[in-house]
Amino acid sequence: MDGAEFAERNFDDIEVLEIPDDDTTSETEGISDSSTTSNKVVDRRIYVEEKPYIELQEWLDSRTPLEFQFNKAQYNKSVRADDNYSQSYVKYVNSLYKSIESISEKDISRVDLETEEFTIGFTEEDSDRTIAREHAFEQIDQEFEKILTNLQVFLQEIESDGDSYDENGLQLHSLLYMLQCLHANYFYGDVKLKPEFIAKWVNVFYQKPADELAQSVMINTRTPYTHPQFWNTYVSQLITRGLLTQVVEVIAHSRYEELEESCPELYSTISDLSLLIENYRPLALKGQFSQWKLSACEFRDSLAKVKLASTNAQHGIMLSQIYDLSCIITGLPKTIAAHSETWYEVYVALSLYSIRDDNALYKEFYNVAITEKPPPTFEDESLDIAQLSEECFKNILEENFLKVLKTFHDLEPATASYVSKLLELRGYLNNYYSSQNNARSVEALLNKRTISEYFLTRHAFECLNIHKLVPVGIGLLLNRDIATSTQSIEYNSDVIANFLPQFKCETNDDLEWALTICAKLNLVSTAREMYYIYGLKSLEDGYVFEALNMFVNCYDPTSFDRDNKNEGMKQVHRIVWDMIFQDSLVNNRPANDDLINNIVTSKVDKSLKIHPVIRQCLSPYAVLNDFFHSLNSNELTLIKKFSKLIHLLKFSYLPKKFYPLLLSQYLPYLYDANSEFQLPDLIVIIDVIDSYYAQSSEVELKEGEELYQYSINHIEEVTQPYDWRILLQNRKVELPQNLKELIKTIRNAIVSKIGKVYIES
Known part of the structure; x- marks a missing residue:
């Protein structure tokens, strides 16, 4: 069904019932899409x-x-x-x-x-x-x-x-007709085009002639020009609506040529009408409408002088109907109204044939149209879509x-x-x-x-x-x-x-765009909030380095507000200590994150920018990672290897809960008769143990106990050869079962080592 049929039905069948993102992300740098999409x-x-x-x-x-x-x-x-x-x-x-x-x-x-x-x-x-x-x-x-x-x-x-043609579709069609009306009357650009735009609006909204009439006149009749509705209905509807190309075509296919012998006067009249219609658009669009109008008026006046030699009464009727058509194309309102059903049909015909290229006259055309064909009045509450369209047309023109x-x-x-x-x-x-x-x-x-x-x-x-x-x-x-x-x-x-904090950034491009808006408007607090939100999301999706970047960017080093807990830096510390460092220490191997490990060992591309705060916060883990790698090295002395561990144990910000597992690294080597420790190193270990007990709270001691218990009870299937738990087992030494036993075992081993060092010195 086309738009015209849709309009002609007057909507009777309506039931009363509405810039591309890059979705590809890298393993460590993309905000993953955890939402599910639906096709409905x-x-x-x-x-x-x-x-x-x-x-x-x-x-x-x-x-x-x-x-x-x-x-x-x-x-x-x-x-x-x-x-x-x-x-x-x-x-x-x-x-x-x-x-x-x-x-x-x-x-x-x-x-x-x-x-x-x-x-x-x-x-x-x-x-x-x-x-x-x-x-x-x-x-x-x-x-x-x-x-x-x-x-x-x-x-x-x-x-x-x-x-x-659901309710929403019908409403959009109706809106299209209204916009075409508004366009034709107020946004037409060149006034010479205004009548054409008006004609287009009317023809799209309410198409005529009807298909049934066209079938009856042009298909089912051997000589269409003789059909009783050919001139006074079919052709007149085409003319009043400005469908002049179709007028020329239907006349050409009407088989009126047979009149050349039977009624040459009528044949000549029809030919002149067709030529006149054919010349309308070329002359009107060139600004020569007045010249064409003069020719049309002369044609109309000449019809009164035509004397038909034919005695066929039908020929006389045709001549009378063609005269009506000549009155239409010369802009006579009464004749136009007689051949129109609605005010907007009168309006389009007046705009086409009365006086073109003068915008000031269109209000008069409208007034004449509604006078000749008064529009229906509707109750606002009961308008259907077709009636709503017609009401809107009037409001536009008024x-x-x-x-x-x-x-x-x-x-x-x-x-x-x-x-x-x-x-x-x-x-x-x-x-x-x-x-x-x-x-x-x-x-x-x-x-x-x-x-x-x-x-x-x-x-x-x-x-x-x-x-x-x-x-x-x-x-x-x-x-x-x-x-x-x-x-x-x-x-x-x-x-x-x-x-902006409510906006769901599904890719890094989305987040970058939102942060650009924040920068443009100097929305510092909003930007920090977004960094925090998407830091949590990145962390949830397993993008640890991306999460660190987010949290570092939501950190405000200039804030002195005691109520501002700087949640961003809290998250950074949590990731570094409770996830990366703890994962590595509990399992006695580098953390299970290749990107983080490459960062601390400087094996990443220089194009990857790493925030100084991230580097600083990762430095304890970098030392631990380096310590684990050094244990496999034959080039470093035992003292050199454990000097890294001493640095960690003396680090003032090291969480106390990690002391027991760091001290555990010494056990296999304290029980190894071939390992050499210097007396100062052994004394440092004793000082660390004493400090640990002296400075740790009950909570910290409990946390240390829990980590130690977890480590000795969850040994991975694949372990590193330097894993202290495995080394002790290989030496047939029973693992201390709790923190108290661990410290006691270390103290005893140190005493033994000190005695040996003392005796051998």
């Missing part, structure tokens, strides 16, 4: 249902800001929505946004267009203010055409899924633009928002502002609240509730041509600051 929209209403906002007039008359309302449930649904409709809708809204973005990039602003001293960036060489203004209007009209085109593409895409925007908004809020901006720039909304709000100074204009700001800000807030439209929402809130007042700019910045 959970609820399509997430794209059209809006939150309650302050009324437009109340907002215009006050300083109360629009309130952003975040719906977490709606947002989460939108994250999962990835069906064809969702993709098409997101693509459509992005295309709308690009139109507004394009206008801003061309330096077309409301303030420029409304100030007395109009300047515009792309016409610097042209000092003529009027020309510059007209140039700006041309750009605005072009952007309106893009909105029309993009809506048509959107409709085609959902039609391919069979959604075109310049009731707020009613028009309300209708658009009811059908598709996003489109209404962008159209409001174009109406604003064109000056069509100026009459809605009170005199005090219509000041002309730059300062007053900057602080003036506008209708388009209201609609676009609402739309921006709704975009923040749709995951894939968040960039559009933030782009609108940051656009200084939409919100020009200091109050709006500051409020929008606060909205962005409060929203």
